[in-house]
Amino acid sequence: MKKITTLLLISLSSFGLQAQNFIQAYQNRANMVTQTNITNNLLEFEALGVKTTGSAANTNAFNWLKNKYLSYGYSVSQISEDPFTFGGTTSSKNLIITKTGTVYPNTYVIICGHYDTITGPGVSDNGSGTSIILEAARILKDIPTEYSIKFIHFSGEEQGLQGSGHYADNVVFQNNIRQLNIKVVFNLDQVGGKIGNTNNAIKCESDQAGLTGNNAQSLAMTQQLATCTTLYSPLQTVMSNAYSSDYIPFEQNGDIITGFYENVRSFNEHTVNDTFANVDPVYVFNVGKAAVGALQHFAVATSVLGTNEVAANSLESVKIYPNPAKDYLNIELPKDIKNFNLEITDLNGRLILNKENETKINVSGFTNGAYLCTIKANDKTAVRKIIIGK
Known part of the structure; x- marks a missing residue:
């Protein structure tokens, strides 16, 4: 533009x-x-x-x-x-x-x-x-x-x-x-x-x-x-x-x-x-x-919700903070999520970290920059961009 x-x-x-x-x-x-x-x-x-x-x-x-x-x-x-x-x-x-x-x-x-x-x-x-x-x-x-x-x-x-x-x-x-x-x-x-x-x-x-x-x-x-x-x-x-x-x-x-x-x-x-x-x-x-x-x-869409309208993925409400992060990332999940997998990759897709059911992630050893955090639970996936900045 x-x-x-x-x-x-x-x-x-x-x-x-x-x-x-x-x-x-x-x-x-x-x-x-x-x-x-x-x-x-x-x-x-x-x-x-x-x-x-x-x-x-x-x-x-x-x-x-x-x-x-x-x-x-x-x-x-x-x-x-x-x-x-x-x-x-x-x-x-x-x-x-x-x-x-x-x-x-x-x-x-x-x-x-x-x-x-x-x-x-x-x-x-x-x-x-x-x-x-x-x-x-x-x-x-x-x-x-x-x-x-x-x-x-x-x-x-x-x-x-x-x-x-x-x-x-x-x-x-x-x-x-x-x-x-x-x-x-x-x-x-x-x-x-x-x-x-x-x-x-x-x-x-x-x-x-x-x-x-x-x-x-x-x-x-x-x-x-x-x-x-x-x-x-x-x-x-x-x-x-x-x-x-x-x-x-x-x-x-x-x-x-x-x-x-x-x-x-x-x-x-x-x-x-x-x-x-x-x-x-x-x-x-x-x-x-x-x-x-x-x-x-x-x-002018219908104002009536259809019976086949899919409910939102509850995992999408996950909160990852602080962002940007320095030493730790906190993961706050919906109450219905008990077991989950977390992966952090760089923007080239290289796996940096893989954790199970951890809600406080140590990122102090990460290089400054942008990463992807992927959380999977109950056949659902949520993806977030995170920034590490010292």
Whole structure:
């Protein structure tokens, strides 16, 4: 994401957003975002390498995404590809997954983000947004929504919004005639945060530039996004302006846009430092909860919990502290967990430590840096990133 963001800061209290109601079913589904899935998605995204548009790694990332949706149970008929070429020779594909609405099947809520990267593996820009979109699709697959949802992963963002521009101008519109009726475009880009920053707030972006006819509607939708964030996640919100990401081609065609962007900018984007070691997975997890809550609101998900909705993995509530740690890590487990296995590995997967049923772990001999702590119990797994700093 090419972004310079010292932007419009507006107090949410001035908007009178309290009228938007909390819905317990939306919270329950937001709580189904798991730290383990977010962490694993980020790690897998990093392992795919530098995903420059048109490269083999970019194609591998596309196939990785497609296989994720198939593993969630989406059918082949729900998955479509939007190939595009730019610069005469470079080609890539956008991936689109469609979930049909029950009341307004021909009106779409789009949740989107780019999967291409430059220079580095792009774990924040934009593995973070990619991971959240995957979690939202997993959780909402069988949840009835009044509006249809399109989960879209764009390529070519880093080369000038090539993929989203192609989709907006050649799929949403064909020969200048609108083909898709869009309620809102909800973009997630660079929401990874950075270890060491205060990652307790998220920028909620609205369209206050470009075409003026959709500005008021974009601001109203972004106010709703901010309210959903405070309802369904622990994050605070900062109102900001949209700038140079995949919602812009839609805005230029008159659509209503909104989006998330990290509040404290990491400045690791487009560098070799945009790695898992420098990202804050807990922040991505919290943004994920906000996104799932907001997406349900935008698409009007059912407020009735289905009998087949899976309860959250209780092991996900494990607490590992302090983090960063110096000499000892404390493990605090849910009361129903009596026996567990704990492994600590480095980010290359090398096993550093393996313990059974120990809740105080001596890490005084560890080298400073980032590690993965994996806890297994009752056929469940929880994965956490830990930092050792002397």
